[in-house]
Amino acid sequence: MIGAHLPALQVVVPLLxxxxxxxxxxxxxxxxxxxxxxxxxxAIAITLALRVYESGTISYPIGNWPPPWGIEYRVDAVNAYVxxxxxxxxxxxxxxxxxSVAAEVPRDQHYLLYTMYSxxxxxxxxxxxxxxxxxxxxxxxxxxxxxYVLIALGRNRRALLAAYQYLVLGTIGATFYVVGVGxxxxxxxxxxxxxxxxxxxxxxxxRPVLAALAFVTVGMGLKLALFPLHFWLPNAYAFAPSAIAAxxxxxxxxxxxxVLLRFYFTxxxxxxxxERLPMAxxxxxxxxxxxxxxxxxxxFQRDLKRMFAYSSxxxxxxxTLGMGLVNEPGLTGAVAHLFNxxxxxxxxxxxxxGVALRxxxxxxxxxxxxARRMPLTSFGIVxxxxxxxxxxxxxxxxxxxxxxxxxxxxGNWWLAILIVASSLIAVAYVWRFxxxxxxxxxxxxxAERIEAPAAMLxxxxxxxxxxxxxxxxTSFSAGGARAAAEALLGGLR
Amino acid sequence: xxxxxxYSYWVTIFLMVAGLYIVxxxxxLVKKLIGLGIFQTxxxxxxxxxxxxxxxxxxxxxxSFKIYSNPLPHVLILTAIVVGVATLALGxxxxxxxxxxxxxxxxxxxxxxxxxxxxxx
Numbered sequence: 001m002i003g004a005h006l007p008a009l010q011v012v013v014p015l016l017x018x019x020x021x022x023x024x025x026x027x028x029x030x031x032x033x034x035x036x037x038x039x040x041x042x043a044i045a046i047t048l049a050l051r052v053y054e055s056g057t058i059s060y061p062i063g064n065w066p067p068p069w070g071i072e073y074r075v076d077a078v079n080a081y082v083x084x085x086x087x088x089x090x091x092x093x094x095x096x097x098x099x100s101v102a103a104e105v106p107r108d109q110h111y112l113l114y115t116m117y118s119x120x121x122x123x124x125x126x127x128x129x130x131x132x133x134x135x136x137x138x139x140x141x142x143x144x145x146x147x148y149v150l151i152a153l154g155r156n157r158r159a160l161l162a163a164y165q166y167l168v169l170g171t172i173g174a175t176f177y178v179v180g181v182g183x184x185x186x187x188x189x190x191x192x193x194x195x196x197x198x199x200x201x202x203x204x205x206x207r208p209v210l211a212a213l214a215f216v217t218v219g220m221g222l223k224l225a226l227f228p229l230h231f232w233l234p235n236a237y238a239f240a241p242s243a244i245a246a247x248x249x250x251x252x253x254x255x256x257x258x259v260l261l262r263f264y265f266t267x268x269x270x271x272x273x274x275e276r277l278p279m280a281x282x283x284x285x286x287x288x289x290x291x292x293x294x295x296x297x298x299x300f301q302r303d304l305k306r307m308f309a310y311s312s313x314x315x316x317x318x319x320t321l322g323m324g325l326v327n328e329p330g331l332t333g334a335v336a337h338l339f340n341x342x343x344x345x346x347x348x349x350x351x352x353x354g355v356a357l358r359x360x361x362x363x364x365x366x367x368x369x370x371a372r373r374m375p376l377t378s379f380g381i382v383x384x385x386x387x388x389x390x391x392x393x394x395x396x397x398x399x400x401x402x403x404x405x406x407x408x409x410x411g412n413w414w415l416a417i418l419i420v421a422s423s424l425i426a427v428a429y430v431w432r433f434x435x436x437x438x439x440x441x442x443x444x445x446x447a448e449r450i451e452a453p454a455a456m457l458x459x460x461x462x463x464x465x466x467x468x469x470x471x472x473x474t475s476f477s478a479g480g481a482r483a484a485a486e487a488l489l490g491g492l493r
Numbered sequence: 494x495x496x497x498x499x500y501s502y503w504v505t506i507f508l509m510v511a512g513l514y515i516v517x518x519x520x521x522l523v524k525k526l527i528g529l530g531i532f533q534t535x536x537x538x539x540x541x542x543x544x545x546x547x548x549x550x551x552x553x554x555x556x557s558f559k560i561y562s563n564p565l566p567h568v569l570i571l572t573a574i575v576v577g578v579a580t581l582a583l584g585x586x587x588x589x590x591x592x593x594x595x596x597x598x599x600x601x602x603x604x605x606x607x608x609x610x611x612x613x614x
Contacts, residue, residue, distance in 0.1 A: 141576045157594035
């Protein structure tokens with residue numbers, strides 16, 4: 001019986017957990033509940049994904065109101081993949097959070113942090129699962145508002161300003177998205193995404209649809225930190241509590257990318273987006289700028305969290321590059337990179353949380369000789385760094401391989417060369433860490449071993465292991481991504 | 494082009510651009526939020542205005558009523574207003590905390606006070 005309601009439970013479970021945490025007002029209980037909710041979400045996401053791969057798209061009418069009148073939750077190969085990513089990252093970050101949050105956030109705010117964690121999870125899962133354009137906006141705002149609070153809980157006072165700046169830009173982004181949806185609603189008279197696809201094909205007057213496309217692109221571009229709309233991201237990641245930075249880096253921007261994929265390929269359709277408009281060229285140009293410029297900026301950062309935040313902007317560039325290629329290998333690479341980069345960046349920020357805990361900060365000067373003081377953490381950062389570069393045998397290699405194949409198939413040899421060459425810039429910033437941690441002696445009087453506690457190291461290493469595992473066994477990461485790419489491209493035929 | 498007949502759109506566009514301009518041009522954190530509020534309000538108008546039919550009633554199933562206004566945009570915007578209120582409340586709460594931490598709500602003064610601190614935790 002309950003199996004039929006899994007799509008609703010995917011969102012309802014974390015959504016209901018949040019008020020419960022506020023009522024009980026205990027940090028320990030809230031943490032337990034947040035962990036349990038994350039694991040339940042992952043279990044539901046995996047069940048849904050298996051069901052989708054077995055028997056196709058799942059449609060769930062909320063409150064038994066049939067679509068297109070009622071809100072529909074719709075799970076297909078694309079968002080099942082995204083749901084698993086969100087569930088997986090949340091399940092690993094939640095157990096990690098207890099010690100990290102205890103060290104970074106005042107005790108009386110713990111239960112509020114986990115409340116916001118659950119709400120953020122509900123919002124992200126809801127964005128991914130819903131089949132209704134306006135419902136998506138509501139979940140987007142649930143996820144965003146809780147994210148602003150989570151960032152503001154950071155210890156440094158600059159976290160407040162980072163949260164404020166993200167609030168302003170995030171709200172502009174969300175409002176642009178609503179304007180786009182409003183224009184689509186005015187032309188089609190429906191908010192159900194599947195219904196909208198059918199009705200948009202019949203629309204004669206194309207101008208409002210093009211305006212909607214522009215608004216949705218800019219709105220989601222802000223949320224996913226598409227270069228040059230990424231200014232909120234480095235400060236938000238650098239000043240948020242470490243566990244939260246890991247959650248956001250691995251999931252928040254990825255869900256926004258999913259929304260853009262959904263709108264470009266399923267709703268507007270590639271023939272409108274990429275043939276009538278030069279969106280492919282625009283996406284590729286912005287992505288190349290992101291990959292090159294953000295990577296170069298990352299090399300010159302003094303702080304490791306900021307460095308990897310800028311690297312996130314670059315890695316998002318690879319994903320949008322795959323979108324701009326508009327062929328199956330390119331899209332497979334883009335979707336696989338959602339997952340692989342989520343794991344890689346999640347692992348890096350979890351490990352940096354341990355560094356922040358033991359060293360009191362993540363400035364590059366502080367990590368001198370870190371390999372001798374925190375050998376497991378340092379080695380983890382190196383392994384995840386290799387995945388970031390795209391070394392063969394790591395998860396990052398798989399998605400970049402598909403991107404290169406996609407670029408060649410499109411006939412853009414220079415793009416394929418650029419993807420490989422830009423990885424060398426990633427070598428440069430990962431090497432800065434290696435040089436400081438492995439080749440420098442620890443500062444005088446700071447030679448003792450201060451490895452991060454096991455409760456933080458274990459979740460981080462599970463993610464690092466994932467970076468390697470999904471580099472060797474690609475049946476889920478690349479196989480699921482290929483199914484998603486086929487589903488996205490199938491929309492036009 | 495029918496300029497006068499689309500006056501509600503002109504109002505919408507004016508509010509939208511004015512709001513965005515305030516967000517970008519002002520350095521005062523509260524004024525930025527005011528601009529953001531105006532920007533969001535313009536969207537309410539974008540949704541509500543096309544839903545209105547002159548002489549239309551609420552959608553009541555009765556023989557005496559023939560023209561209905563679309564109630565869905567109203568419901569959607571009710572949700573959007575709640576979101577707007579929550580955003581504004583959170584934004585103002587953040588400004589209060591920023592003022593406590595920096596003793597200023599002017600963006601350039603705040604950035605000045607943080608200059609030279611490159612070590613986030």
